[in-house]
Amino acid sequence: MDKVKTGAEFEDDSLDHLKQFTAARIGIGRTGASIPLKQSLELKLAHAHARDAVYSELDIDKLLSDLKQFDLPVLLLHSEAAYREMYLQRPDLGRQLNKKSIELVNDYSHQKPDIVIIIADGLSATAVNHHAVSLLKTLIPQLQSVGLKIGPISLIKQGRVAIADDIGVHLKAKLSLILIGERPGLSSADSMGCYITYNPKPGLTDESRNCISNIRPHGLTFKLASKKIFYLIQEAFRRKLSGVGLKDNAGLLES
Secondary structure, eight states: OOOOOOTGGGOOOTTGGGGGGOOSOOSOOOBTTBOOHHHHHHHHHHHHHHHHHHTOOOOHHHHHHHHGGGOOOEEEEEBSOOSHHHHHHOTTGGGSBOHHHHHHHHTTGGGOOSEEEEEEOTTOHHHHHHHHHHHHHHHHHHHHHTTOOEEEEEEEESOOTTHHHHHHHHHTOSEEEEEEEOOOBTTBTTOEEEEEEESOOTTOOGGGEEEEEEESTTSBOHHHHHHHHHHHHHHHHHHTOOSTTOOOOHHHHHO
């Protein structure tokens, strides 16, 4: 009678050389018709982290403290989605400022900045809590070095990407940049995205924006992300557009 193979004997090591390039679950092996217990528990833990990220909240006190280094006004704003469940069920409300926030933003509309920076919780406040300030440490000096005027930094609760259009038009900004928590995955509950929109205004859709995704230490690093963002912003101002008509050709220029 043949020896019964254990789960360990079914481990697939043929993909080990690829694991250094991805956090995805590859070559995890099997036990019978199922995956090994260890990997099964790790998957359930990752799923729990992803669910927690969706319901995480902005660490307002720490963000306010850390943002002081940039010597820019910081506005605490809120979308029309009053609470998390409403935000998840009504995406449209997450794209609009509530009345109190509109009044606050209008107090700064006379500044007419070149760029307005927004930090929003999105689907993972954990991501922006951990990564937003670290990215801005590199990016803001780059923007200031070429003479771009930066308006108030906006911290948004229950915000979606398009709320940057609402803020941009009220602040009379030429370009909006929003850092937002992305939909968490099973290997990346802390992934942050950046969306750039030239001439922001309500009613724009995603083809009008440029997106830099997966910003985190184990994804697109802060240094590389800020380089891409800075390039796209410069090109947006030069060509007076953003979105599908604006490509990230920075790598081609260097080659």
